[in-house]
Amino acid sequence: MSDWYYMNVVLIQTTLTTLLLALSIQVPLRFGVFSFAGVGAFGIGGYGGAMAMVHLEWSTWPAVAVGALAAAVVVSLLGLVVQRLTGLYMGMATIAFTLIISVLAVNGGDATGGAGGLYGALGEINMQQIVLVVVAVVAVLVWTEARGLGRRIDTVREDPELANALGIDVNRYRLMSFALSGLIGGLAGAITTLLRSTITPAEVNFHLVIVALTAIVVGGARSWLGALIGAVIFVWLPTWLSFVQEWEKVAYGFIVAAAAIYLPNGVLGVAKDALHRYRTREERARVAVLQEKS
Amino acid sequence: MQDLLNAATLGSIYLLFALGMALVWGTIGILNFAHGATFMFSAFVGHMVSRETELPFLGVIVIAVLTGAVISSLTMLLAFQPILKRSKNQHAAEMRILIGGIGVAAIPLALAQRETRSSPFGFKSSYKPEVFEVLGLRITTTSAIIIVTGLVMGIGLTLWLRRSRQGLALRAIGVDAETAAGMGVNRTALAFGTMAVAGALAGLAGALLTFQLGAIAPETGDQLVIKAFAVIVLGGLGSMAGTVIGAYVLAGAETFVVSMNWGTWVDAVSFGLIFLILLARPQGLLGRKEVRRT
Numbered sequence: 001m002s003d004w005y006y007m008n009v010v011l012i013q014t015t016l017t018t019l020l021l022a023l024s025i026q027v028p029l030r031f032g033v034f035s036f037a038g039v040g041a042f043g044i045g046g047y048g049g050a051m052a053m054v055h056l057e058w059s060t061w062p063a064v065a066v067g068a069l070a071a072a073v074v075v076s077l078l079g080l081v082v083q084r085l086t087g088l089y090m091g092m093a094t095i096a097f098t099l100i101i102s103v104l105a106v107n108g109g110d111a112t113g114g115a116g117g118l119y120g121a122l123g124e125i126n127m128q129q130i131v132l133v134v135v136a137v138v139a140v141l142v143w144t145e146a147r148g149l150g151r152r153i154d155t156v157r158e159d160p161e162l163a164n165a166l167g168i169d170v171n172r173y174r175l176m177s178f179a180l181s182g183l184i185g186g187l188a189g190a191i192t193t194l195l196r197s198t199i200t201p202a203e204v205n206f207h208l209v210i211v212a213l214t215a216i217v218v219g220g221a222r223s224w225l226g227a228l229i230g231a232v233i234f235v236w237l238p239t240w241l242s243f244v245q246e247w248e249k250v251a252y253g254f255i256v257a258a259a260a261i262y263l264p265n266g267v268l269g270v271a272k273d274a275l276h277r278y279r280t281r282e283e284r285a286r287v288a289v290l291q292e293k294s
Numbered sequence: 295m296q297d298l299l300n301a302a303t304l305g306s307i308y309l310l311f312a313l314g315m316a317l318v319w320g321t322i323g324i325l326n327f328a329h330g331a332t333f334m335f336s337a338f339v340g341h342m343v344s345r346e347t348e349l350p351f352l353g354v355i356v357i358a359v360l361t362g363a364v365i366s367s368l369t370m371l372l373a374f375q376p377i378l379k380r381s382k383n384q385h386a387a388e389m390r391i392l393i394g395g396i397g398v399a400a401i402p403l404a405l406a407q408r409e410t411r412s413s414p415f416g417f418k419s420s421y422k423p424e425v426f427e428v429l430g431l432r433i434t435t436t437s438a439i440i441i442v443t444g445l446v447m448g449i450g451l452t453l454w455l456r457r458s459r460q461g462l463a464l465r466a467i468g469v470d471a472e473t474a475a476g477m478g479v480n481r482t483a484l485a486f487g488t489m490a491v492a493g494a495l496a497g498l499a500g501a502l503l504t505f506q507l508g509a510i511a512p513e514t515g516d517q518l519v520i521k522a523f524a525v526i527v528l529g530g531l532g533s534m535a536g537t538v539i540g541a542y543v544l545a546g547a548e549t550f551v552v553s554m555n556w557g558t559w560v561d562a563v564s565f566g567l568i569f570l571i572l573l574a575r576p577q578g579l580l581g582r583k584e585v586r587r588t
Contacts, residue, residue: 087388088325092523093572096565103562206516249404256397260390261376
């Protein structure tokens with residue numbers, strides 16, 4: 001077990017940071033907000049953390065906190081600005097926001113290191129700390145998925161008019177999703193950057209959107225568990241199947257397209273459906289037995 | 295003045311590219327994210343063929359146009375059609391189509407990147423552009439062809455959509471698909487035709503841009519999708535005349551930014567434009583205000 005652990009430390013770390021990135025896009029989706037701002041938050045968090053470490057010589061965790069908070073604030077402001085938009089318009093506006101972050105990083109001069117990126121921000125982060133952060137984030141998300149709050153969020157997503165009529169402040173919920181998404185995306189960016197010690201503008205690009213989206217679409221968009229399944233699949237798939245490595249990006253494309261067509265609720269959705277069907281059958285069998293007895 | 299000419303050339307490329315996207319989105323309601331990949335891959339097929347044998351100018355154009363039409367129809371057949379069939383409502387379909395399009399777009403991009411190792415590719419053609427002077431302006435035959443083609447296609451498509459019976463049928467689908475089908479409009483056939491025309495336009499734009507620049511990178515397509523989105527939003531969804539104006543406005547603004555020596559900010563123009571328009575006038579310059587219940 002411990003041998004396996006030491007051989008795969010990097011992969012485990014990547015799984016956890018990918019999970020955070022995927023969650024940052026999944027949270028707004030669960031609120032019915034089609035926002036990709038989480039990837040922009042990844043960039044802000046990464047640059048924020050790296051700049052705090054390189055220029056201000058802060059220690060690791062204050063730098064991460066600053067990056068994540070900056071991302072949360074910026075994305076919340078973005079939410080205030082774009083909250084009128086819906087559907088595709090929201091999606092494209094937030095993609096534009098994400099790409100603007102990368103243009104800003106290219107033009108940042110010494111502060112962001114320009115097109116070459118920022119180097120030498122090696123933080124001291126160990127596995128326990130990452131796990132702790134992820135567990136904290138997941139705990140918050142479990143709270144938003146459970147009971148009354150979970151049902152209110154489902155209503156905001158599925159039927160905003162109904163939610164309004166029930167006295168749910170739809171706009172406040174949507175803004176909350178932006179803040180959460182920014183915070184989680186910022187954490188993902190800051191931790192990833194300080195683990196690798198570098199960040200470049202080219203990293204905050206469209207490919208990152210695809211990675212995050214793939215994880216959610218394949219895993220399942222309705223629960224943090226789906227994002228975890230997706231992150232595990234996409235980080236470990238190349239190591240399990242060597243031919244995938246060579247055709248990795250082609251395979252990504254096929255899988256995303258196929259999932260969009262055939263599995264709108266992802267692997268988790270399929271599993272839940274199967275479980276539901278199994279339970280129904282059990283229940284029917286039990287009822288049938290009872291009826292026979294009486 | 296020379297800048298104005300450059301802006302006109304660039305604008306015509308944007309126009310040829312955006313026309314296809316605007317046509318598909320404005321009528322059958324599909325925001326095709328794979329349009330950029332279609333554009334790039336058409337030029338790429340032209341490159342592959344011209345590597346084997348030297349082709350005349352028109353030969354390359356024909357190959358690219360046909361490839362574009364085929365890719366676009368295949369995307370419709372294999373991805374969008376099944377999604378539309380399986381989606382319960384318009385909103386869910388929109389999102390799945392966007393995600394499916396992102397997935398489809400990743401496939402040709404990855405194939406081309408693999409083949410070219412992400413370096414730019416061009417055509418080996420017997421065509422040699424000539425430079426001539428009109429009113430003290432230097433203009434190449436390529437940019438003259440581009441400007442004329444762009445204007446002809448833009449105005450032609452606008453008139454066709456306004457005057458012809460098929461144009462009327464297409465616009466009817468855009469307003470209310472079910473009623474249009476009840477009036478005897480063959481939705482499926484028109485949808486395929488529209489996608490094929492859009493793909494052909496993308497192929498045309500791809501071949502022309504490659505001739506103009508000498509070579510394009512595989513990633514060019516994705517950037518153009520965002521720019522075309524800016525163009526469509528600027529002009530107003532569903533208005534072809536708006537798309538024509540939008541393309542030249544965006545090209546003019548970008549050329550201005552470049553001529554002021556702010557070259558690294560040029561990508562921010564389109565992203566910023568998306569923001570401004572969506573906030574100030576969401577229906578675009580020439581669009582009609584949509585009445586929606588919320």
